[in-house]
Amino acid sequence: MMTGDHVAVPGVTLVLGGARSGKSRFAEGLVTALPGPWTYIATAQAWDDEMRDRIRQHQADRVPGWSTVEAPLDLAAALVRHGQGPVLVDCLTLWLTNIMLADQDVPTALAGLEAALAARAGPIVLVGNEVGMGIVPENALARRFRDHAGRLHQRLAVLAAQVFLTVAGLPLKVK
Amino acid sequence: MMTGDHVAVPGVTLVLGGARSGKSRFAEGLVTALPGPWTYIATAQAWDDEMRDRIRQHQADRVPGWSTVEAPLDLAAALVRHGQGPVLVDCLTLWLTNIMLADQDVPTALAGLEAALAARAGPIVLVGNEVGMGIVPENALARRFRDHAGRLHQRLAVLAAQVFLTVAGLPLKVK
Amino acid sequence: MMTGDHVAVPGVTLVLGGARSGKSRFAEGLVTALPGPWTYIATAQAWDDEMRDRIRQHQADRVPGWSTVEAPLDLAAALVRHGQGPVLVDCLTLWLTNIMLADQDVPTALAGLEAALAARAGPIVLVGNEVGMGIVPENALARRFRDHAGRLHQRLAVLAAQVFLTVAGLPLKVK
Numbered sequence: 070m071m072t073g074d075h076v077a078v079p080g081v082t083l084v085l086g087g088a089r090s091g092k093s094r095f096a097e098g099l100v101t102a103l104p105g106p107w108t109y110i111a112t113a114q115a116w117d118d119e120m121r122d123r124i125r126q127h128q129a130d131r132v133p134g135w136s137t138v139e140a141p142l143d144l145a146a147a148l149v150r151h152g153q154g155p156v157l158v159d160c161l162t163l164w165l166t167n168i169m170l171a172d173q174d175v176p177t178a179l180a181g182l183e184a185a186l187a188a189r190a191g192p193i194v195l196v197g198n199e200v201g202m203g204i205v206p207e208n209a210l211a212r213r214f215r216d217h218a219g220r221l222h223q224r225l226a227v228l229a230a231q232v233f234l235t236v237a238g239l240p241l242k243v244k
Numbered sequence: 245m246m247t248g249d250h251v252a253v254p255g256v257t258l259v260l261g262g263a264r265s266g267k268s269r270f271a272e273g274l275v276t277a278l279p280g281p282w283t284y285i286a287t288a289q290a291w292d293d294e295m296r297d298r299i300r301q302h303q304a305d306r307v308p309g310w311s312t313v314e315a316p317l318d319l320a321a322a323l324v325r326h327g328q329g330p331v332l333v334d335c336l337t338l339w340l341t342n343i344m345l346a347d348q349d350v351p352t353a354l355a356g357l358e359a360a361l362a363a364r365a366g367p368i369v370l371v372g373n374e375v376g377m378g379i380v381p382e383n384a385l386a387r388r389f390r391d392h393a394g395r396l397h398q399r400l401a402v403l404a405a406q407v408f409l410t411v412a413g414l415p416l417k418v419k
Numbered sequence: 420m421m422t423g424d425h426v427a428v429p430g431v432t433l434v435l436g437g438a439r440s441g442k443s444r445f446a447e448g449l450v451t452a453l454p455g456p457w458t459y460i461a462t463a464q465a466w467d468d469e470m471r472d473r474i475r476q477h478q479a480d481r482v483p484g485w486s487t488v489e490a491p492l493d494l495a496a497a498l499v500r501h502g503q504g505p506v507l508v509d510c511l512t513l514w515l516t517n518i519m520l521a522d523q524d525v526p527t528a529l530a531g532l533e534a535a536l537a538a539r540a541g542p543i544v545l546v547g548n549e550v551g552m553g554i555v556p557e558n559a560l561a562r563r564f565r566d567h568a569g570r571l572h573q574r575l576a577v578l579a580a581q582v583f584l585t586v587a588g589l590p591l592k593v594k
Contacts, residue, residue: 085586086376087374087375087376087377087394087552088376088377088380088390088391088394089390089391089393089394089395089397089398090376090394090397091394091398119384119387199377199586200377200378200379200380200437201377201378201436201437201438201439201440202377202378202437202438202549202550202551202552202553203377203378203379203551203552203553203554203556204553204556204564204565205438206378206379207558208379208382209469215379215439216438218439219438219439219441219587220439222439222440222586222587222588223439223441223587223588226587226588226589232586232587232589236260236374236397236407236409237258237260237398237401237407237418238397238398238401238402239401239407239418241409241416241591243586243587243589243591244589262549262550263551263552263555263565263566263569264551264566264568264569264570264572264573265551265569265572265573266569266573294559294562375553375554375555376552376553377437377553378552378553378554379553381553381554383557386554390554411435411572411582411584411593412433412569412575412576412582412593413572413573413576414576414582414593416584416593
């Protein structure tokens with residue numbers, strides 16, 4: 070475990086929240102408060118119509134001035150390529166899902182992400198879903214996902230200078 | 245979307261919380277701290293014994309001095325009819341469930357609720373369940389419900405002067 | 420209901436959090452900040468390999484200097500036996516699960532736990548899972564569990580001098 074090996078990076082902000090809690094909108098506001106151009110790193114893979122609709126809706130909600138980069142799996146490389154200007158990563162949860170569905174090793178992917186974050190100069194806002202406050206899922210894969218997501222958030226919270234939990238569109242400052 | 249079109253209404257308070265988090269009790273305390281008479285707007289429909297037991301338990305837990313109004317669907321009309329004194333709406337989650345089960349259009353119902361809230365003079369406390377912090381439900385209807393609930397809470401949080409999240413019976417002030 | 424009959428006990432701290440939210444680690448830090456020796460009261464029963472792995476991982480994560488006591492059911496008696504030094508109870512959620520699986524009466528068990536807490540002299544940190552912020556479970560036993568867990572947390576929060584909600588390894592102070 071690398072937890073504790075890192076100190077907080079001034080430019081890293083972690084925004085967690087439940088489904089439809091306004092976390093993406095809040096995170097976008099944090100980025101657009103900085104001088105542009107802004108890079109939106111999308112981790113979504115449109116594998117069905119419901120997901121395609123969600124992606125389209127998210128894009129329609131965003132103001133102009135963004136360039137969009139798709140990084141469903143190699144998020145670390147995308148962060149290195151876009152190392153200077155303000156970046157929004159939306160979202161960690163889909164990235165983790167993609168890593169797991171691709172049968173990649175989660176701790177290795179996480180270590181790569183941490184290294185890329187520590188090496189970046191520009192400010193970055195990472196969005197993730199809080200998924201651990203319900204009843205234990207009956208599905209073993211869902212339990213494993215929940216464990217990985219929780220560990221991912223804990224590790225990134227160590228790196229982050231600021232952490233927020235959004236509730237009904239409003240931020241609770243956790244760090 | 246009407247989000248942002250409204251300014252905060254001084255008399256509107258939103259209380260969110262998980263199951264058995266003490267949100268109703270906390271909300272009742274906010275209302276009974278005001279001079280009565282108090283109106284309890286119940287949105288519950290007793291469609292099975294479990295629900296009937298919950299309603300009876302909630303009523304037994306309440307102190308005397310309340311008049312109860314049932315509004316499983318037309319919450320906006322009930323708010324207009326009881327526009328002056330302190331009102332408790334318990335809860336938004338059951339109201340949304342009823343709207344969806346009755347195949348009514350959720351955005352239309354929400355717009356009606358927002359208009360009724362903006363037009364009221366008296367103080368009001370709205371209670372809702374936080375349902376978005378678990379694993380994505382496998383059931384498509386549950387996912388749609390979760391999306392609607394999240395948007396409902398975000399929209400009402402814009403209108404509200406105060407927003408709380410209850411945890412173990414204790415309020416976290418979010419706004 | 421005994422809620423309200425108790426005043427806050429200076430030495431009782433309640434740490435709630437979602438799955439993999441860092442609640443155990445945070446709670447252990449609260450205990451080890453006090454002079455030892457420290458007693459770890461484990462409520463886990465290893466009924467399958469997944470659980471055995473979790474227990475082993477938790478033990479490996481802990482620093483030396485702890486003595487471990489197992490109390491899957493009679494938590495109150497364990498608290499009385501270890502009434503002086505700093506104690507960590509990890510966790511309430513498994514204890515409640517064990518009580519329900521053993522068909523014991525939950526309110527009776529809870530009253531016993533409250534009495535044991537009120538009678539103790541030494542500091543104690545109780546860890547519990549927040550399980551109520553997801554969609555209503557389809558499973559009736561899960562709904563009953565969720566109700567019992569919420570009531571348990573509310574009752575212990577009345578007794579506690581401090582209550583925290585951990586998010587991504589970071590504590591939100593609720594009381």
